[in-house]
Amino acid sequence: MTNDLMKPDYIFETAWEVCNKVGGVYTVLSTRAKTLQSFLKDKIFFLGPDIWQHKDNPNFIEDTDLFVAWRNHATDVDGLNIRIGRWNVPGKPIAILVDSHSIFSQKDNLYGMMWEKFHVDSLHAYGDYDECCMFAVCAAKVAESFYHFNNLSKSNVIFHANEWQTAMAALYIQNRVPEIATVFTTHATTIGRSIAFNNKDLYKYMDRYDGDQMAGELNVQAKHSVEKRAAQCVDCFTTVSDITAAECSQLLDKSVDEVLMNGFDNSFVPDTKDFASKRKIARKTILNVANKLMGANMDDNTLIYAISGRYEFRNKGIDVFLEALNQLTSDSNLKKNVLGLITVPAWVGNVRGDLKERLNENKSYNTPLEYPYITHWLNNADSDQISSMLNKYGMSNGNSSKVKIMFVPCYLDGNDGIINIPYYDVVIGNDLTAYPSYYEPWGYTPLESIAFHVPTITTDLSGFGRWVNKELGKEGELTDGVKVIHRTDDNFNNVVGQIEKVMVEFSNLTDKEIEQVRRNAYVLSKRALWNNFIQYYYKAYDIAFRNARKRLMDKKSNLKLLYCYKYENQN
Incomplete structure (x- = not known):
């Protein structure tokens, strides 16, 4: 790692495919895990959905001796339903599986907060949107709970969300624990995939597509909205290739801060x-x-x-x-x-x-x-x-x-x-x-x-x-x-x-x-091994830390200006 880059002390990374083998994102995270685990031994935490519930999950090895005090606090005080163990992949990193069913009753309030704070439009949500977003919020709550319980305010902490399914987690963290630096990676934009899936020409008309308009036409407004707002609001927005970076600029109205190519272990x-x-x-x-x-x-x-x-x-x-x-x-x-x-x-x-x-x-x-x-x-x-x-x-x-x-x-x-x-x-x-x-x-x-x-x-x-x-x-x-x-x-x-x-x-x-x-x-x-590509993640973490510091300084400056304005008007 380059010496002048800011180094994370803890990383929380979440994706719908943590310990849940569905597609390519599983491969990205599971093969990269070993490299990050060797870099931050047991200070990299992968947060995934507990979709297996009481069934045996071959990708997860539960360990009831890990973080006992915090787990009891997270359960009894913070109301989180979690299981802690290790992801059954090379490196055996710590994995925390989250059951989000308990917060579905808060869904409307959470969506209201997301609209008020970030203008995320969940009005047209359907299908798997609710399930994914409630998981995302719970995953963010896990990181929030661990951060406060272990008093990590003096540590450099990264929260990394992958794909639209967990975009709301990054936004929640930025609102509730602004000291944590946020990274969001879109592995494929909702709009780009939908255009291609619906047999429309994506590349011929790329520079003429409007992401918001196409979201309405293809009925993916909610997914597009949370993805777009995460891209625009997080401390470091990333994608996996140059071709998708161009797609992000056009369809999400946000240029990526770093391209994180997918390596292999x-x-x-x-x-x-x-x-x-x-x-x-x-x-x-x-x-x-x-x-x-x-x-x-x-x-x-x-x-x-x-x-x-x-x-x-x-x-x-x-x-x-x-x-x-x-x-x-x-x-x-x-x-x-x-x-x-x-x-x-x-x-x-x-x-x-x-x-x-x-x-x-x-x-x-x-x-x-x-x-x-x-x-x-x-x-x-x-x-x-x-x-x-x-x-x-x-x-x-x-x-x-x-x-x-x-x-x-x-x-x-x-x-x-x-x-x-x-x-x-x-x-x-x-x-x-x-x-x-x-x-x-x-x-x-x-x-x-x-x-x-x-x-x-x-x-x-x-x-x-x-x-x-x-x-x-x-x-x-x-x-x-x-x-x-x-x-x-x-x-x-x-x-x-x-x-x-x-x-x-x-x-x-x-x-x-x-x-x-x-x-x-x-x-x-x-040439595509993780030990060659991981450097781009370190750059992304550095970008996130620097932008997070700037964000916090700007917030303090705005609060100071607001205080001065109120004081002058009162006197």
């Missing part, structure tokens, strides 16, 4: 001595499931081309990936069999009993199961976009096709009933991944891919893709380990064609060439 990657065996297990597992499902006989020479992540069909480029695989089926230059692997959590129902039965039998099959492309039943099979696209193109995994597709529509937590190994243990078995995103503020999945020595395809509409191009000083190519494709609002077919071309190119590489590409991918990933 390579302790998730197996040691060299275990790497080959884990890759072998992953490939054997994936191909065995596919063969039993399809009645096929794909051997270890089969190339596994994969996509994963959140089920945002257009935003994440799932439509592009499927279209590329469809075109690949008729490409005579394809030299090997390909399994297109889609690990995207959907509205999953039950485990397929017929597939599970086959997996329990130690024999091969030459007839496919019904619907030989999906591993778990869906609750919405008729309207599922992936299934619909596969049916549209007639991609039925016939024995004569060199390209087959397997859709795993559940979280890979190691206990899904079919694959039964965790996500990272699946990633290691892939040969090539593709994440041709249309809307992607950063892009963790391609970064994870190259960290596991698996080359990837991404676009320059992702923060990660732009970072790769900047690091390489050119557009990333397959030989670099990351192929970065130029994507716009209008070049869908061109992007599909380029991905299909890379897939064919990879199938023609020699084993030696593949090893070099895999090596280049891993070397590039090391």
Whole structure:
């Protein structure tokens, strides 16, 4: 850390995904935790929602011996319902889970205060807005309680809120405990994501969009309002990439103070001595499931081309990936069999009993199961976009096709009933991944891919893709380990064609060439480790401390002027 930066003594960081695995924010915080824990041993506290309640949460290890005196005070005096323990990730940082149901009766008063103090408009709230904001306020109350109980007024304290779900926490802290410096990170703006999700052109008209107007049109006024006001009022406003920084300036009317790129902790990657065996297990597992499902006989020479992540069909480029695989089926230059692997959590129902039965039998099959492309039943099979696209193109995994597709529509937590190994243990078995995103503020999945020595395809509409191009000083190519494709609002077919071309190119590489590409991918990933990116967080903390001091000084000056004005008028 640069010596002239102000150093935090305590950090409270909150997000809806603390100990709650939903999407990319979980990965950001959980992989960064180890680095911050080594920097501030047990003085970094992650605050998350206690959504598991009395059920066993595999991501949280409760420890009733931590902060006993304060916990009793927080419960008995401050009325907080909390559990204290450790986040079950590398570094094992302290985590505090918050049950916010008790303050729902105060919701209207809290929203009134937020309007009066910060002009946060909660009038059009619906859906998950209330649940998230009440959690945010409770998380802020936890930090407030700890701060006062432990008399931290002489310490440098940071409160860091992530995404609109916890934006209200930062505002609450700034109002109730102004001595605490506040940081707010938007990982994706509500408006930007909504524009893209609703199939509108985001980039072509970016400089003409009005955030408030679009919030009304897309019915996200409340979420946009709390996000915008947090961005404008906190001591340090941040985002995760240059492309999202431009989005923030236009849609939130606030330039970011610092860009906090998302790093990776390579302790998730197996040691060299275990790497080959884990890759072998992953490939054997994936191909065995596919063969039993399809009645096929794909051997270890089969190339596994994969996509994963959140089920945002257009935003994440799932439509592009499927279209590329469809075109690949008729490409005579394809030299090997390909399994297109889609690990995207959907509205999953039950485990397929017929597939599970086959997996329990130690024999091969030459007839496919019904619907030989999906591993778990869906609750919405008729309207599922992936299934619909596969049916549209007639991609039925016939024995004569060199390209087959397997859709795993559940979280890979190691206990899904079919694959039964965790996500990272699946990633290691892939040969090539593709994440041709249309809307992607950063892009963790391609970064994870190259960290596991698996080359990837991404676009320059992702923060990660732009970072790769900047690091390489050119557009990333397959030989670099990351192929970065130029994507716009209008070049869908061109992007599909380029991905299909890379897939064919990879199938023609020699084993030696593949090893070099895999090596280049891993070397590039090391530039994105947290020990390289954490410096930007230290800069953000410094900005927050300096702006907080200025804010407090301005407040004192205004109070002094007000006092003098009243005194003069009284005399």
